Amino acid sequence: MTLARTWSVGLVGVRGALVEVELDIAQGLPGVALVGLPDAVVRQSVDRVRAAVVNTGGEFPARRITIGLSPASMPKQGSGFDLALAAAVLAAAGTVPARAIDRLVLLGELGLDGSVRPIRGVLPAVLAAARAGHGQVVVPAANADEAALVEGIEVLAVGSLGQVVEHLAGRRLLAPHQRATLPETAPAADLGDVVGQSVGRRAVEIAAAGGHHLFLAGPPGAGKTMLAERLPGLLPPLDEQAALEVTAIHSIAGTLPSAAPLLTRPPFEAPHHSATMAALVGGGSGQIRPGALCRAHRGVLFLDETPEFPRAVLDTLRQPLERGEVTISRASGAATFPCRAQLVLAANPCPCASAAGDPACTCSPLERRRYRSRLSGPLLDRIDLRVELPPVTRAAWLDGLGEPESTEVVARRVRQARAVAAERLAGTGLALNSQVPGRLLRDRFATPRASLALAERALERGALSVRGFDRVQRVAWTLADLAGRTVPGPDEVAEALGMRLQRAAA
Structure with a gap:
């Protein structure tokens, strides 16, 4: 033939x-x-x-x-x-x-x-x-x-x-391959290892419960990286469909571990600040490959020393974070990758990395402003939680010698809060508070006006954008789910507003 x-x-x-x-x-x-x-x-x-x-x-x-x-x-x-x-x-x-x-x-x-x-x-x-x-x-x-x-x-x-x-040729037939037993995954880093930083621990728990983006600012040694690395352990394991999605992305990227053919835990990606736009979002001169943002799909993308990233590279994250997918176009064609990841940013207070108010700081006000301006306003406006982490004091360190809450305890509360949110959002095609669009937030899941008084005043004086106002409400719903409340009250709105404006006021 x-x-x-x-x-x-x-x-x-x-x-x-x-x-x-x-x-x-x-x-x-x-x-x-x-x-x-x-x-x-x-x-x-x-x-x-x-x-x-x-x-x-x-x-x-x-x-x-x-x-x-x-x-x-x-x-x-x-x-x-x-x-x-x-x-x-x-x-x-x-x-x-x-x-x-x-x-x-x-x-x-x-x-x-x-x-x-x-x-x-x-x-x-x-x-x-x-x-x-x-x-x-x-x-x-x-x-x-x-x-x-x-x-x-x-x-x-x-x-x-x-x-x-x-x-x-029929001379020696091959037997069908049998699916191997998936190996047990190594335990995640424990939140109990973090000494002090009650505000940071609270912010990580809220981020995990509602799928919110998080910004951590503080001097070296305050625990920013430790908190970010422990966020994936608070997230629920991936269901079968999500596991196949994540595994497919890592298979295409060539980062799938040989000993783990199926990824069942939320991934964690932490690219270096020298990463290019193609490395962070995706691209390449030949076959289009997914970047760190896409590999973090259903997991966490952590950008340590965020102001050291080129501003143009950071700003490419804005649209993908909103849409949950990124389309990369080349002359030979286009490729679309899902990238519904939680973004965690970390930064020092200033170039010399001294704590706020530290007399040892040698940075001028202009240097501080220039350092912070590397994070554009539109990108920060998409971050729900902004937290200032103070240096760990001796008293906090001594308290940490006790038994702080472990990942298992906090993850249990996160699962319960997510279950409540999923029940409330049933029929909308959404599962997390962070995904609720503004129109639906106002029509079906409106926060009582009496509870929004503080947020409305912040919107009136320009401290909040309309997008920020909606994001405060989403965080307030997450706080209500964690507290077992049916609707957010003034306390939840005040805490959500404080975590959004904390960095801006610092």
């Missing part, structure tokens, strides 16, 4: 798209024509496939070969098409039956010796194959546990092209 057809999967953002691989062998001068918008890596796959076939004991046809990748209008990127191309070559040459691959989905990169190497994005690729009705997929052995997370599809794990040939 001179024509063979099989299937592989290309990635567009976090979604896979089925790619039909057609190969035709015709009379003429030996050569290979690869069509269908392949990138440089896909074009080079011809040489990898030729060497792999020959070194496996097969024969690469010395004739004119045309390979089509459909849909032709979709850019094809990456080395994951190697295995499908090799199978199509072998089927067209008659080495294996063509009918054995006409519904088979093959994923994997080939080494020159015929070994099958792992690739990125196996989980979204297998999900796409299952949605398209394919019942069997061949993947590298190193990606088998990840692929087996998808229900309703048979996964064949291979380590070499020779195994694929033996299976397709």
